[in-house]
Amino acid sequence: MNTRPPTLEEVAQRAGVSTGTVSRVINNARHVSEKSKRAVQNAITDLGYVPNTAARSLASQRRGAVVLVISSDDPALFANLFFAEVITGVNAVLEETDLHLMLLLAASQRGRDRFGQVLQSRGADGVMLLALKENDPLSKMAEDSGLPAVHGGRSLDRAPQWYVDADNRGGARTAVEHLISTGRKNIATITGELDTHAGMSRYMGFREAVVLAGLSDKRVAHGDFSESSGAAAMKLLLDDHPDLDSVFVASDAMATGALAVLRERGKRVPVDVAVVGFNDIVTAQHTQPALTTVRQPIEALGREMTRMLIRLLNGEQPTSLILPTELIIRDSA
Amino acid sequence: MNTRPPTLEEVAQRAGVSTGTVSRVINNARHVSEKSKRAVQNAITDLGYVPNTAARSLASQRRGAVVLVISSDDPALFANLFFAEVITGVNAVLEETDLHLMLLLAASQRGRDRFGQVLQSRGADGVMLLALKENDPLSKMAEDSGLPAVHGGRSLDRAPQWYVDADNRGGARTAVEHLISTGRKNIATITGELDTHAGMSRYMGFREAVVLAGLSDKRVAHGDFSESSGAAAMKLLLDDHPDLDSVFVASDAMATGALAVLRERGKRVPVDVAVVGFNDIVTAQHTQPALTTVRQPIEALGREMTRMLIRLLNGEQPTSLILPTELIIRDSA
DNA sequence: TTGAAAGCGCTAACAC
DNA sequence: GTGTTAGCGCTTTCAA
Numbered sequence: 001m002n003t004r005p006p007t008l009e010e011v012a013q014r015a016g017v018s019t020g021t022v023s024r025v026i027n028n029a030r031h032v033s034e035k036s037k038r039a040v041q042n043a044i045t046d047l048g049y050v051p052n053t054a055a056r057s058l059a060s061q062r063r064g065a066v067v068l069v070i071s072s073d074d075p076a077l078f079a080n081l082f083f084a085e086v087i088t089g090v091n092a093v094l095e096e097t098d099l100h101l102m103l104l105l106a107a108s109q110r111g112r113d114r115f116g117q118v119l120q121s122r123g124a125d126g127v128m129l130l131a132l133k134e135n136d137p138l139s140k141m142a143e144d145s146g147l148p149a150v151h152g153g154r155s156l157d158r159a160p161q162w163y164v165d166a167d168n169r170g171g172a173r174t175a176v177e178h179l180i181s182t183g184r185k186n187i188a189t190i191t192g193e194l195d196t197h198a199g200m201s202r203y204m205g206f207r208e209a210v211v212l213a214g215l216s217d218k219r220v221a222h223g224d225f226s227e228s229s230g231a232a233a234m235k236l237l238l239d240d241h242p243d244l245d246s247v248f249v250a251s252d253a254m255a256t257g258a259l260a261v262l263r264e265r266g267k268r269v270p271v272d273v274a275v276v277g278f279n280d281i282v283t284a285q286h287t288q289p290a291l292t293t294v295r296q297p298i299e300a301l302g303r304e305m306t307r308m309l310i311r312l313l314n315g316e317q318p319t320s321l322i323l324p325t326e327l328i329i330r331d332s333a
Numbered sequence: 334m335n336t337r338p339p340t341l342e343e344v345a346q347r348a349g350v351s352t353g354t355v356s357r358v359i360n361n362a363r364h365v366s367e368k369s370k371r372a373v374q375n376a377i378t379d380l381g382y383v384p385n386t387a388a389r390s391l392a393s394q395r396r397g398a399v400v401l402v403i404s405s406d407d408p409a410l411f412a413n414l415f416f417a418e419v420i421t422g423v424n425a426v427l428e429e430t431d432l433h434l435m436l437l438l439a440a441s442q443r444g445r446d447r448f449g450q451v452l453q454s455r456g457a458d459g460v461m462l463l464a465l466k467e468n469d470p471l472s473k474m475a476e477d478s479g480l481p482a483v484h485g486g487r488s489l490d491r492a493p494q495w496y497v498d499a500d501n502r503g504g505a506r507t508a509v510e511h512l513i514s515t516g517r518k519n520i521a522t523i524t525g526e527l528d529t530h531a532g533m534s535r536y537m538g539f540r541e542a543v544v545l546a547g548l549s550d551k552r553v554a555h556g557d558f559s560e561s562s563g564a565a566a567m568k569l570l571l572d573d574h575p576d577l578d579s580v581f582v583a584s585d586a587m588a589t590g591a592l593a594v595l596r597e598r599g600k601r602v603p604v605d606v607a608v609v610g611f612n613d614i615v616t617a618q619h620t621q622p623a624l625t626t627v628r629q630p631i632e633a634l635g636r637e638m639t640r641m642l643i644r645l646l647n648g649e650q651p652t653s654l655i656l657p658t659e660l661i662i663r664d665s666a
Numbered sequence: 667t668t669g670a671a672a673g674c675g676c677t678a679a680c681a682c
Numbered sequence: 683g684t685g686t687t688a689g690c691g692c693t694t695t696c697a698a
Contacts, residue, residue, distance in 0.1 A: 005453060005454075005455070007691060009691080009692095017668080017669085018668065018669045019670090019691095019692080020669060020670075020671095020693085020694080021667085021668060023693060023694080024667095024668090031667055031668080032668085033668090036667085050453035051454060051691085052391075052455065052690085052691050052692070053390075054391040054690080054691080055391050055690065055691030056691080056692055056693075057387035057390070057391075057674090058385075058391050058673095058674045058675065058690085058691080058692070059673080059674055059694080060692075063387065065435070081417075083417045083420075084416045087436065088438065091436075091437075091438040091444075095441070095447065100435055100437075100447075101436050102398070102433055103424075103434050103436045104433075104434070105420070105424040108428070111428060117383060117431075118433070120338060120381070120383035121338075121383045121384060121385055122385065122386070123433065283615060283616055283619050286620065287619065288621070340676085341675065341676060341677095351684060352675095352676080352677095352685085352686090353678085353686075353687095354683085354684060356678085357683090360677085364684080365683070365684085366683060366684085369683085384675085384676075385674085385675050385676070388674065388675030388676040388690090389675080390690090391676070391677090391689095391691065391692085392675075392676040392677040392678080392690055393676075393690085394677095
């Protein structure tokens with residue numbers, strides 16, 4: 001059962017040509033006659049030849065693989081299928097090439113070391129980085145390695161050269177405009193961490209929409225994207241701004257916390273207070289009432305990151321991308 | 334920036350020893366004097382040497398990577414973070430080795446072809462297969478390749494030689510015993526697809542528990558693990574067995590559907606009818622009332638699959654594993 | 667358009 | 683305990 005797979009040389013013999021010619025056919029270079037091309041292809045199928053990846057890598061200096069590095073092991077990241085969706089997108093694009101996917105969770109020091117190994121040993125042709133924290137060392141490591149690297153999402157401190165990101169600002173604006181269009185005037189917001197790009201962008205989107213409509217942007221409370229922080233912020237808002245009629249919450253997790261507080265305080269949603277979240281996590285459709293929220297195109301993020309990396313690999317010049325979000329209207333607003 | 338990394342030969346020169354010695358140190362073979370060992374290690378750090386994986390693979394006939402193949406792109410699989418959790422477990426074990434992880438989604442024909450390539454080109458040293466359907470060709474492909482392969486979960490048709498699975502039967506039994514211990518006598522079940530190992534095992538677990546307690550095992554309706562099928566099955570049960578006081582449902586998705594029907598029919602949960610689900614999906618804690626369910630050790634599944642594969646790689650003889658499940662008691666039973 | 671041959675950087679067998 | 687060397691299977695010049 002474990003017979004050694006045929007080598008390129010054996011294919012050459014069978015086809016009656018040189019190894020050079022076989023190699024040319026396989027990598028479909030020009031300068032091969034139809035005749036020998038046919039002969040080689042037959043030999044390949046007859047023998048069931050498959051090139052040895054290690055040998056190919058060594059000779060060509062290309063690895064035939066890209067690595068997806070995920071920095072955070074934050075449950076919040078995983079909680080909305082983010083992970084699975086991104087990978088689905090990445091895989092879809094990779095399927096059309098002959099590149100393989102290596103996956104690395106690099107939250108720990110050990111993980112970062114392993115990432116360094118991959119980089120230094122040229123274990124991959126390119127890198128996709130996801131969910132980096134602020135000042136994440138991975139970003140610099142990738143840069144120093146000189147390997148092509150694309151980022152999913154941005155950080156506040158340093159815009160990566162190539163990235164794909166969701167339109168957090170536009171999404172927030174749309175969400176708030178939806179509130180406005182349904183007649184809300186006293187709109188509040190619960191922000192996420194403002195030292196993240198997403199947190200700040202969503203806050204900016206809120207302000208933009210509200211100021212453009214001639215409304216107040218003073219009803220603000222800060223959270224950290226977590227459910228409990230959303231609850232705490234909602235309490236503050238209710239105490240400080242009892243007149244509020246709606247709230248844009250920068251994450252669904254915080255919105256869930258806010259909803260619970262609203263219920264406690266006897267506020268009806270959406271009649272008394274309308275609520276819009278952000279992310280469209282799985283549980284958003286199961287809250288009471290179901291949460292109106294902004295959906296990010298996560299699978300598309302994976303796809304576009306991969307396309308971008310492939311362009312880089314081909315020596316082309318890609319351009320960074322901001323992907324549109326979508327407002328999912330349910331019952332809470 | 335893109336200076337060629339140092340080679341083993343350069344390390345040897347710097348350390349004043351032969352390449353053989355350097356190689357021995359790196360692969361920490363015995364028969365190296367402390368002296369040259371030290372010299373080599375210094376040279377390595379001085380030069381920042383990292384072995385070239387392709388060259389190493391070619392020479393050693395080992396790839397330094399294992400591949401995780403996921404067959405299903407079924408949302409049901411993804412819905413409960415299954416994916417993310419498995420990978421977290423796999424990664425944790427891999428971190429302790431110098432093996433890397435390749436990931437392949439092989440639901441499409443193209444994906445299967447790529448899997449075949451990896452197998453034939455010896456692109457990985459071993460294989461982990463997840464979420465195979467019945468009669469999935471991937472299983473046979475892996476077997477034919479002769480590469481070490483471990484399975485997560487089993488199928489009904491052919492027990493793989495090496496697998497890790499959750500104790501579906503035991504979990505179901507525990508769930509039903511919980512119902513019995515809280516005084517329920519007229520226990521019903523909604524099964525999953527009985528042509529899957531998990532579906533059948535859970536049904537078996539139900540029967541075991543109920544028969545052992547001297548209760549009837551006749552209150553049965555069949556679903557296909559989906560929410561809508563759970564709703565339909567619940568209606569049937571209510572019509573055929575109006576006396577039922579509880580129901581063990583073979584998946585949380587179906588349980589969610591059942592809960593909705595119970596509400597429609599004015600049955601109070603758990604007062605009139607207690608409900609236990611299976612899987613502990615994220616939304617289980619957000620149903621009304623929160624769902625009592627059976628949790629599978631998914632991360633552990635990933636970990637144990639990986640450990641098993643590593644044993645195989647080392648030429649050891651592992652043993653297949655059934656991992657215990659855990660009853661999560663919430664409000665519905 | 668094709669063949670021949672020199673590596674790619676490492677491991678492992680063998681000799682010392 | 684250490685050095686030497688012949689490959690691993692492919693790509694890629696360079697000639698022809």
